[in-house]
Amino acid sequence: MTKLRQAGDYHMPIVDRGTRPGTVLRIIALALVMTASAAAFVIFKNQLYNEIVLGVLGILAMVGIFFLVSSAIGFIEVMPQSRPDELAKASLDTHPEGTIITDRKGRIVYANGAYGAMTGAEKASDIQSLETILARNREATEAIYRLTNGLHEGRAGHEEFRLLRPISAGSASSGGAHWFRLKARVLPVEYGARNPMYLWQISDITSERDDQERFFRELQNAIDYLDHAPAGFFSAGRKGEIFYVNATLAEWLGIDLTKFQPGSLSIADLVAGEGLALVQSVHAEPGLKKTETLDLDLRKSNGQSLPVRMIHRVTSSRDGAPGESRTIVLARNSDDESDQSASIAAMRFTRFFNNTPMAIASVDGTGKILRTNAPFLKLFSGLVSRDDMEHGAAFETVVHESDRQHLQNALAAARDGQGDIAPIDSRYPGDEERHFRFYVNAVIDQSDEAPEEAAIVYAVEITQQKALETHMAQTQKMNAVGTLAGGIAHDFNNVLTAILLSSDHLLLSARPSDSSFADLMEIKRNANRAAVLVRQLLAFSRKQTMRPTVLNMTDVIGDLRMLVDRMTGTNVKLEVDYGRDLWTVKTDLGQFEQVLINLAVNARDAMPNGGTITIRTRNIAATDVAALNQRGLPEEDYVSVEVIDQGTGIAPDILDKIFEPFFTTKDVGKGTGLGLSMVYGIIKQSSGYIYPESEVGKGTTFHVLLPRFIEEPVEETAEEPSSFAALAAPSAAPAKPTTPAKTPEPTDLTGDSAVVLLVEDEEAVRRGGKRMLETRGYTVYEAGSGVEALEIMEEFGSTVDIVVSDVVMPEMDGPTLLTELRKSYPDLKFIFVSGYAEDAFARNLPADAKFGFLPKPFSLKQLAVSVREMLDE
Numbered sequence: 001m002t003k004l005r006q007a008g009d010y011h012m013p014i015v016d017r018g019t020r021p022g023t024v025l026r027i028i029a030l031a032l033v034m035t036a037s038a039a040a041f042v043i044f045k046n047q048l049y050n051e052i053v054l055g056v057l058g059i060l061a062m063v064g065i066f067f068l069v070s071s072a073i074g075f076i077e078v079m080p081q082s083r084p085d086e087l088a089k090a091s092l093d094t095h096p097e098g099t100i101i102t103d104r105k106g107r108i109v110y111a112n113g114a115y116g117a118m119t120g121a122e123k124a125s126d127i128q129s130l131e132t133i134l135a136r137n138r139e140a141t142e143a144i145y146r147l148t149n150g151l152h153e154g155r156a157g158h159e160e161f162r163l164l165r166p167i168s169a170g171s172a173s174s175g176g177a178h179w180f181r182l183k184a185r186v187l188p189v190e191y192g193a194r195n196p197m198y199l200w201q202i203s204d205i206t207s208e209r210d211d212q213e214r215f216f217r218e219l220q221n222a223i224d225y226l227d228h229a230p231a232g233f234f235s236a237g238r239k240g241e242i243f244y245v246n247a248t249l250a251e252w253l254g255i256d257l258t259k260f261q262p263g264s265l266s267i268a269d270l271v272a273g274e275g276l277a278l279v280q281s282v283h284a285e286p287g288l289k290k291t292e293t294l295d296l297d298l299r300k301s302n303g304q305s306l307p308v309r310m311i312h313r314v315t316s317s318r319d320g321a322p323g324e325s326r327t328i329v330l331a332r333n334s335d336d337e338s339d340q341s342a343s344i345a346a347m348r349f350t351r352f353f354n355n356t357p358m359a360i361a362s363v364d365g366t367g368k369i370l371r372t373n374a375p376f377l378k379l380f381s382g383l384v385s386r387d388d389m390e391h392g393a394a395f396e397t398v399v400h401e402s403d404r405q406h407l408q409n410a411l412a413a414a415r416d417g418q419g420d421i422a423p424i425d426s427r428y429p430g431d432e433e434r435h436f437r438f439y440v441n442a443v444i445d446q447s448d449e450a451p452e453e454a455a456i457v458y459a460v461e462i463t464q465q466k467a468l469e470t471h472m473a474q475t476q477k478m479n480a481v482g483t484l485a486g487g488i489a490h491d492f493n494n495v496l497t498a499i500l501l502s503s504d505h506l507l508l509s510a511r512p513s514d515s516s517f518a519d520l521m522e523i524k525r526n527a528n529r530a531a532v533l534v535r536q537l538l539a540f541s542r543k544q545t546m547r548p549t550v551l552n553m554t555d556v557i558g559d560l561r562m563l564v565d566r567m568t569g570t571n572v573k574l575e576v577d578y579g580r581d582l583w584t585v586k587t588d589l590g591q592f593e594q595v596l597i598n599l600a601v602n603a604r605d606a607m608p609n610g611g612t613i614t615i616r617t618r619n620i621a622a623t624d625v626a627a628l629n630q631r632g633l634p635e636e637d638y639v640s641v642e643v644i645d646q647g648t649g650i651a652p653d654i655l656d657k658i659f660e661p662f663f664t665t666k667d668v669g670k671g672t673g674l675g676l677s678m679v680y681g682i683i684k685q686s687s688g689y690i691y692p693e694s695e696v697g698k699g700t701t702f703h704v705l706l707p708r709f710i711e712e713p714v715e716e717t718a719e720e721p722s723s724f725a726a727l728a729a730p731s732a733a734p735a736k737p738t739t740p741a742k743t744p745e746p747t748d749l750t751g752d753s754a755v756v757l758l759v760e761d762e763e764a765v766r767r768g769g770k771r772m773l774e775t776r777g778y779t780v781y782e783a784g785s786g787v788e789a790l791e792i793m794e795e796f797g798s799t800v801d802i803v804v805s806d807v808v809m810p811e812m813d814g815p816t817l818l819t820e821l822r823k824s825y826p827d828l829k830f831i832f833v834s835g836y837a838e839d840a841f842a843r844n845l846p847a848d849a850k851f852g853f854l855p856k857p858f859s860l861k862q863l864a865v866s867v868r869e870m871l872d873e
Contacts, residue, residue, distance in 0.1 A: 096114055293310070
């Protein structure tokens with residue numbers, strides 16, 4: 001054989017040491033046995049008995065008959081057909097890959113013709129193992145080594161390696177470098193006799209590698225063409241996540257492709273303004289594709305906008321679910337003056353149209369939507385889509401049903417060409433909390449593009465504006481009611497003061513055994529009850545008299561716990577969760593106790609079947625205030641007191657009304673209706689905040705926030721003021737009046753011939769006060785106004801020891817009177833009498849003004865004590 005066998009010629013194996021004897025040898029052996037038997041009969045015919053011969057012949061005849069019958073029914077084959085193992089061997093013999101089988105020690109058991117052709121072997125003696133042939137190539141040797149180790153462990157494997165020349169020097173294959181693929185696996189034991197056999201297959205894959213490299217180069221060229229195309233391109237997934245961005249678009253937008261990962265960006269990250277709603281409005285029919293041209297702005301990495309035209313193509317699955325999208329992006333440079341066509345102007349208008357912050361839609365005379373901008377699609381995404389508009393959606397679908405007639409009237413006016421059409425305020429269909437205002441403008445000159453266009457409708461969401469209007473109206477109403485309550489309380493205080501002074505005067509002249517004594521006591525008792533109601537009105541109007549002190553909420557709640565527990569009843573459990581290291585606050589102790597009792601009683605009434613009331617205290621740092629989500633709450637340190645119940649809860653529609661005066665959910669006769677409004681006033685007057693959180697059926701939590709008290713350093717003076725002097729000289733900041741210490745009442749309340757100027761515009765109070773002071777031995781001058789008081793002081797000024805004046809008076813109020821008197825009498829003692837809080841008028845006085853204060857209504861003893869203490873200072 002002078003030439004190597006071609007691919008179609010190696011159908012015979014070169015080496016086959018595992019082949020068993022064939023069928024022909026077995027037939028020859030059988031013929032020899034039969035011939036020998038016949039010769040034995042001839043030679044020994046005289047020595048055998050006829051019976052033996054007949055027996056042997058009978059047996060042979062039976063074997064022959066059995067053989068013939070078995071051959072006829074196919075039980076025995078005379079010439080056996082090919083078996084599966086022979087088919088497998090034939091497949092290996094003709095396999096185009098070079099195949100060689102070795103034992104564990106590397107000895108060659110089988111090699112097919114393709115292997116001989118590949119290695120240049122023409123006969124069995126020329127066959128060499130792969131390890132011997134490839135010994136000079138390091139890469140191939142390492143591959144054989146790795147595969148051999150894997151075979152020893154029972155693993156199959158494959159390796160690819162490169163040779164600078166073909167395996168056979170005389171191969172007809174082209175010269176140069178070649179690539180080979182080598183596969184190895186372990187044959188089953190039944191094919192490998194006692195020890196496992198290894199099957200090696202080697203093939204030349206140079207042409208395959210050449211095809212792969214050519215395909216890779218073509219792919220690289222295609223990617224390079226796409227990356228550096230004069231247009232941008234990106235592809236996105238079902239959820240808008242971007243999988244690919246070409247280099248052109250990345251350069252336009254400032255995207256670093258070395259850091260870009262598929263899915264790290266989305267379309268929402270690229271589109272500026274409301275353009276995303278326009279992109280999301282493009283939907284394809286189930287199983288189809290849809291392409292739309294969109295003019296909008298993209299967002300650069302530096303925040304700048306890039307005006308573009310997008311050719312956006314989307315797909316949809318058979319079930320209608322959105323699929324992937326492919327988008328071409330065409331940029332328009334602002335300095336491009338070479339093309340001044342109408343299409344550029346139209347594109348610019350479309351960009352402006354879609355980037356305006358107002359939702360815009362054009363409609364025909366019947367109200368059908370013709371086109372919209374991106375903000376409109378975003379604002380009403382749950383009501384109308386681009387597909388709905390393509391199928392003739394009506395504008396009334398975005399208007400509440402109760403306001404659609406107003407829309408029809410506005411469209412009729414637009415068709416008539418009217419210029420002034422009133423705007424329409426409507427709610428969002430399906431969401432009563434959202435409010436919109438629609439402006440309808442008539443289209444006078446129809447364009448050729450939309451000759452049926454009748455009106456342009458502008459839509460603006462005014463939900464926040466409505467909420468602000470409601471809040472302002474509520475605030476104004478509360479302020480108006482507070483002013484009214486304060487004025488009523490002031491006048492009522494004068495009446496109560498006269499009643500209390502008169503009842504005290506009568507009680508002084510009556511004996512307990514008199515029949516009228518009990519009636520007088522009843523009058524005084526009911527007057528005091530009325531005074532409590534007046535204090536509630538003043539608390540609501542935030543004008544009641546407060547004596548703030550520095551308090552620790554842990555001590556306050558601990559002292560009040562037993563009282564609250566007793567008031568809440570037996571079927572309600574009280575739990576207190578004290579916060580650690582609570583900051584101090586400054587408020588009126590008695591007023592704050594009233595707040596806690598009121599909230600606890602309300603919590604009890606909200607749990608008719610019993611439950612648990614929890615009072616929790618904690619510190620809230622200024623950095624944590626924003627997490628409370630309470631508008632208008634300053635960022636400062638607070639001490640929080642929460643009153644939590646497990647009651648029926650408060651419905652959302654009445655939650656905003658609970659602090660209104662006389663608003664109550666209780667039955668008639670079960671409450672004054674001033675409870676929570678009074679609580680609100682007390683907390684506000686303490687510079688605090690209160691707000692509820694409630695869920696129907698689960699309970700309510702009232703959050704009370706009091707500002708943290710930080711003690712300011714006070715300069716020491718040579719002379720310490722007495723307790724009453726501290727009261728008489730409030731600080732420059734009247735919001736934090738100084739609290740007097742409790743001192744024993746003077747034992748001698750007589751006037752000791754002191755002269756008092758009593759200034760009061762209410763005649764009953766003035767007359768009662770004069771009579772009470774005169775019974776104590778004082779000389780009293782009375783004046784009905786500040787002007788009259790100045791006239792009296794001009795006449796008797798040197799003899800007047802103290803002035804007791806009302807605050808609110810006609811012509812001249814109390815603070816003005818004090819200012820005028822101190823010009824001539826700087827050391828004149830002065831007491832203000834008022835139903836309003838002290839800080840309501842003290843802010844109008846100089847910082848060094850010294851005075852006493854007596855809140856209305858007051859009794860005879862309180863008036864006498866205040867005058868006596870001021871005179872003793």
